[in-house]
Amino acid sequence: MPAVLSEPLFSPAAGAVSSALAVEALSLSFGGVTALSEVSFAVAPGEIRAVIGPNGAGKSSLLNVVSGLYRPDRGRVWLGGHSFASVPTDRLATLGVSRTFQNLALFKGLSVLDNVAAGLSHRLRAGVFAQVIGLPAARRERAEGYARAEELLAFLHLDGVRDRPAGTLPYGMQKRVELARALVARPRLLLLDEPMAGMTLTEKRDLSGHIRAARDDLGTTIVLIEHDVGVVMGLSDRIAVLDYGRLIADGTPDEIRNDPVVIDAYLGVAHDLEAGEGI
Amino acid sequence: MTDLALAKATASPARRFSPALPGIGLLLVVAYGILPLVANEYLFDAILTPFLALALAGLGLNILTGYAGQVSLGSSAFMAVGAYAAYNLALRLPGVPFMIDILLAGVVAAAVGLLFGLPSLRLRGFYLAVSTLAAQFFVQWVFNKVGWFSNNSPSGIVSVPTLSVVGITLDSSAGRYLFALTVVTAVTLAVWRLVESPTGRALVALRDHETAARVIGIPVLRVKLLAFAVSSFIIGVAGVLWAFAYLRTVEPAGFNLDRSFQILFIVIIGGLASLRGAFLGAALIVVFPLLLARLGEALLGGLFDSGVLEMSQRIVLGLLIVTFLITEPAGLTALLDRAWNRIAGRFRRTGLPITG
Numbered sequence: 242m243p244a245v246l247s248e249p250l251f252s253p254a255a256g257a258v259s260s261a262l263a264v265e266a267l268s269l270s271f272g273g274v275t276a277l278s279e280v281s282f283a284v285a286p287g288e289i290r291a292v293i294g295p296n297g298a299g300k301s302s303l304l305n306v307v308s309g310l311y312r313p314d315r316g317r318v319w320l321g322g323h324s325f326a327s328v329p330t331d332r333l334a335t336l337g338v339s340r341t342f343q344n345l346a347l348f349k350g351l352s353v354l355d356n357v358a359a360g361l362s363h364r365l366r367a368g369v370f371a372q373v374i375g376l377p378a379a380r381r382e383r384a385e386g387y388a389r390a391e392e393l394l395a396f397l398h399l400d401g402v403r404d405r406p407a408g409t410l411p412y413g414m415q416k417r418v419e420l421a422r423a424l425v426a427r428p429r430l431l432l433l434d435e436p437m438a439g440m441t442l443t444e445k446r447d448l449s450g451h452i453r454a455a456r457d458d459l460g461t462t463i464v465l466i467e468h469d470v471g472v473v474m475g476l477s478d479r480i481a482v483l484d485y486g487r488l489i490a491d492g493t494p495d496e497i498r499n500d501p502v503v504i505d506a507y508l509g510v511a512h513d514l515e516a517g518e519g520i
Numbered sequence: 521m522t523d524l525a526l527a528k529a530t531a532s533p534a535r536r537f538s539p540a541l542p543g544i545g546l547l548l549v550v551a552y553g554i555l556p557l558v559a560n561e562y563l564f565d566a567i568l569t570p571f572l573a574l575a576l577a578g579l580g581l582n583i584l585t586g587y588a589g590q591v592s593l594g595s596s597a598f599m600a601v602g603a604y605a606a607y608n609l610a611l612r613l614p615g616v617p618f619m620i621d622i623l624l625a626g627v628v629a630a631a632v633g634l635l636f637g638l639p640s641l642r643l644r645g646f647y648l649a650v651s652t653l654a655a656q657f658f659v660q661w662v663f664n665k666v667g668w669f670s671n672n673s674p675s676g677i678v679s680v681p682t683l684s685v686v687g688i689t690l691d692s693s694a695g696r697y698l699f700a701l702t703v704v705t706a707v708t709l710a711v712w713r714l715v716e717s718p719t720g721r722a723l724v725a726l727r728d729h730e731t732a733a734r735v736i737g738i739p740v741l742r743v744k745l746l747a748f749a750v751s752s753f754i755i756g757v758a759g760v761l762w763a764f765a766y767l768r769t770v771e772p773a774g775f776n777l778d779r780s781f782q783i784l785f786i787v788i789i790g791g792l793a794s795l796r797g798a799f800l801g802a803a804l805i806v807v808f809p810l811l812l813a814r815l816g817e818a819l820l821g822g823l824f825d826s827g828v829l830e831m832s833q834r835i836v837l838g839l840l841i842v843t844f845l846i847t848e849p850a851g852l853t854a855l856l857d858r859a860w861n862r863i864a865g866r867f868r869r870t871g872l873p874i875t876g
């Protein structure tokens with residue numbers, strides 16, 4: 242057992258309730274493929290937590306379980322003091338959880354502004370009649386939504402493309418629109434599945450800044466899947482490492498960097514990176 | 521490429537000012553002020569009134585298919601439900617004003633649409649299309665079999681009572697046209713408000729990425745059923761116009777699968793997720809056979825009989841649809857936008873001011 246795993250990872254009852262997110266002995270398989278196997282860890286409020294691991298390690302499956310898109314075979318998910326055998330996706334936003342997807346998941350035909358404003362959908366109270374007729378409450382709600390969305394566009398430097406159909410933007414910008422849509426609701430917990438994939442170095446640096454700002458300014462807890470080890474080491478407070486669906490390490494960047502098991506399973510290939518990108 | 525074209529055609533930014541507004545005002549002036557003075561009965565009865573009814577049906581289907589992304593081949597069934605509901609309401613509740621009958625007919629069509637929309641909660645794409653086809657056949661079968669709906673008329677064809685609104689009898693071609701125009705204008709205004717509202721945004725969100733829509737808290741099931749209900753309501757009202765303002769009869773055969781396809785073609789040719797598209801598509805579908813008939817007569821004379829006409833209509837229409845699907849999936853709306861941008865661009869270069 243590596244050093245970082247020898248201390249108790251997780252004490253279900255007490256730890257889970259005070260955490261922003263905790264998963265407890267999650268297991269999930271697809272046919273014969275094990276995506277997750279007995280995965281347990283907890284994320285403290287205000288923490289930036291990275292999840293790393295080779296392709297197919299189960300990282301996306303983990304976020305999909307946490308957001309209720311996958312139902313685990315066994316185990317529980319704790320979100321803000323509630324415990325779920327299967328997270329109700331329809332209530333996710335109300336629980337204060339937002340996410341982005343590994344593959345772009347924008348509403349291509351809507352403008353950038355409408356995409357971001359849609360991130361507030363769970364707060365809408367006005368019925369369809371009130372909206373069509375234009376009752377004051379409906380108008381106020383709509384105007385407030387757009388105002389909030391505009392703030393987010395400014396925050397992520399997207400104001401220049403506010404009226405463009407999201408599907409017509411370059412890839413990196415679409416990724417940012419998705420982040421804006423996830424942030425507009427001021428989530429307590431933000432799940433990001435490879436938000437920097439396909440970005441240039443400058444774009445990655447910018448986005449890292451935005452993610453840190455979201456935590457520092459808004460107090461958002463962030464769980465982040467990312468392959469760029471350099472980015473991960475610089476950005477996260479703690480790192481969880483998955484391999485073949487198992488959690489093989491969970492610790493601070495320094496602990497992870499020096500963990501022989503992790504180096505063996507994952508970072509081994511990153512020795513070049515260490516030289517090249519200066520972890 | 522295709523996605524991009526679709527995205528361009530369907531973006532609905534929060535507009536502060538719509539450049540289309542002066543154009544719409546002009547259209548209304550022509551439709552209300554000029555056409556009733558200059559048009560003859562043929563223009564009203566053969567072109568304008570059926571155009572309005574079909575445009576409204578296209579508008580209704582566009583909400584479901586263009587905006588919410590749910591394919592339907594049952595439009596004609598919902599038109600039939602609207603038409604028969606209005607007929608029976610007028611027949612059996614003679615004291616009720618016709619405007620109320622229309623609303624209620626729309627509500628009945630919405631209820632039936634909701635029922636046949638339930639499979640959409642489980643099915644999508646091709647399978648959903650097939651299940652709406654079931655609506656088409658079932659509804660037509662019911663109106664054929666159950667004599668009560670057509671007041672036990674032996675032929676199954678019934679004449680509808682003369683249109684009469686707030687005491688004014690709309691007997692003439694112009695009167696029926698103006699009635700249809702008013703209904704279509706009012707519904708279009710409401711639909712425009714709807715697609716610009718957060719609910720309209722939710723429809724498109726559902727179409728473009730259902731999972732993301734669920735994650736951000738859009739009540740996906742509710743919005744899907746709403747799309748079916750609103751769409752069927754509008755198509756039902758279109759059915760009322762078709763029967764009361766255009767044909768002045770109701771019969772099941774008028775609401776067959778051909779009609780459902782016709783409405784789908786209107787939406788595809790005109791442009792998915794575009795209000796203008798429904799009107800452009802309907803205009804083309806109504807005017808095109810008449811033009812083809814004239815052209816055929818001029819070119820081939822007596823050889824161009826009704827059989828040849830019917831066949832050539834189908835062939836040309838088929839080609840047209842395939843051409844649109846391949847080259848311009850965003851429809852006539854996108855073609856017009858491009859043409860307009862080119863003209864506007866030329867004016868801009870020559871320094872002339874652009875308005876509207």
Ligand SMILES: Nc1ncnc2c1ncn2[C@@H]1O[C@H](COP(=O)(O)OP(=O)(O)O)[C@@H](O)[C@H]1O
Pocket residue numbers: 271274275276294295296297298299300301302303
């Ligand atoms: N919906 C699914 N159906 C079948 N297999 C899946 C599904 N989602 C994930 N898997 C499998 O689970 C394993 C973990 O995948 P994933 O969680 O996407 O890994 P990662 O995000 O770490 O690359 C892979 O073997 C993958 O093929």
Ligand SMILES: [Mg+2]
Pocket residue numbers: 300301302343
């Ligand atoms: Mg993944």
